[in-house]
Amino acid sequence: MSARSSNATTHSPTRGAGSLVADGKHVLEQTLAPPADTSEHTPLPQARKLTRCSVVVPAYNEQDNLESLHARLTAVLAGTGADYEIILVDDGSADATLEVMRKLAAADPHVRFVSFARNFGHEAASTAGLDRASGDVVVLMDADLQDPPELIPELIDQWAQGHDVVYAQRRRREGESLFKRLTAWAFYRTLNAVTPTPIPADTGDFRLMDREVVGQFRRMREANRFVRGMIAWVGHRQTAVQFDRPARHAGEAKYNLFKLMALSLDAAMGFSTFPLRVATVLGLITTVGAVVAGSAVVIHKLFFGLAVEGYALLAAGIFFLGGVQMLLLGILGEYIGRIYTQVQQRPLYVVKEER
Ligand code: UDP
Ligand code: MG
Secondary structure (H helix, E strand, O other), rough: OOOOOEEEEOOOOOOOOHOOOOOEEHHHEEEEEOOOOOOOOOOOOOOOOOOEEEEEEEEEEOOHHHHHHHHHHHHHHHHHEEEEEEEEOOOOOOOOOHHHEEEEEEOOOEEEEEEEOOOOOOOHHHHHHHHHHHOOOEOOOOOOOOOOHHHHHHHHHHHHOOOEEEEEEEEEEEEOOOOEEEHHHHHHHHHHHOOOOOOOOEEEEEEEHHHHHHHHHOOOOOOOOOHHHHHHHHOOOOEEEEEEEEEOOOOOOOOOHHHHHHHHHHHHHHOOOOHHHHHHHHHHHHHHHHHHHHHHHHHHHHHOOOOOOOOHHHHHHHHHHHHHHHHHHHHHHHHHHHHHHHHHHHOOEEEEEEE
């Protein structure tokens, strides 16, 4: 397994705490400020000893991955010497995922599972697992073995040294297309450009969290969820461990371009009001531009006696403005839609079976 190595940079996205509910100015200042790194200045607390580890695995149509995942997880977790539980979350799979989970839970008392009444999505499945985890630390990982279980001891090491969130950061992506890598790259850069909470680049959901962080996470019941951003938002001491991300073990990726775009929107809108500010700035520029251009036409006519011709330009201008207005209405609509789903206060997932 080539997927292990030493730790790296330390991020401490603590300064974002509370800012998202604050006024717009505060949020903008935070957007512009460089990320602060507090961990260098405050000494780490004393070393901690692990007594119980929870592992949460959301799975959607992963029938061919769960057994090898369980075997590898068991080998690694038994080696830590601590008590552990593996919480498998079946996100309304259409294949035999649930049967495999029942079988694993029947054979191994460390395994629990939750099964959803339908597909609620990766973020909801992660949430259901985190809601049930009882360990001192909780590891969140994918079911497809792209997150190597063998990295867990390193994550635990970092936690023992005093870090509260240890995320696995990928150094290289195997078996993923150039397109996927490009979109992922653009996704993190854009996200961090518009959001006040620094969200570490090139991290998936594979991470270890202290129970304190998980407790804070459970209080966040927003409907449009972006789990890694929410955990970054909680703050505390966060650090990274680097690894090479292997290709999927079996089955195919469930994220298509459309799902990725929806997730990006949730991420950008859930973590900043910046897109709303774009409307104000564009409106200002257009208005000033229109005043200047209008004055030029009047001056031309009055002092030089020249009438400006230009129906084509006029029509183009009308279409352009129409387009801009619709776009901005759309952005407004996105936020209103999110407010709507939030006020509905529906549960984040519906459980059909649990053991
Ligand atoms: N997943 C899920 N619900 C979904 C889609 C995906 O629980 O609706 C799970 C999936 O089973 C896997 C993880 O989320 O454990 C990541 O999915 P995938 O491997 O398709 O994403 P990628 O690795 O391409 O980011
Ligand atoms: Mg995957």
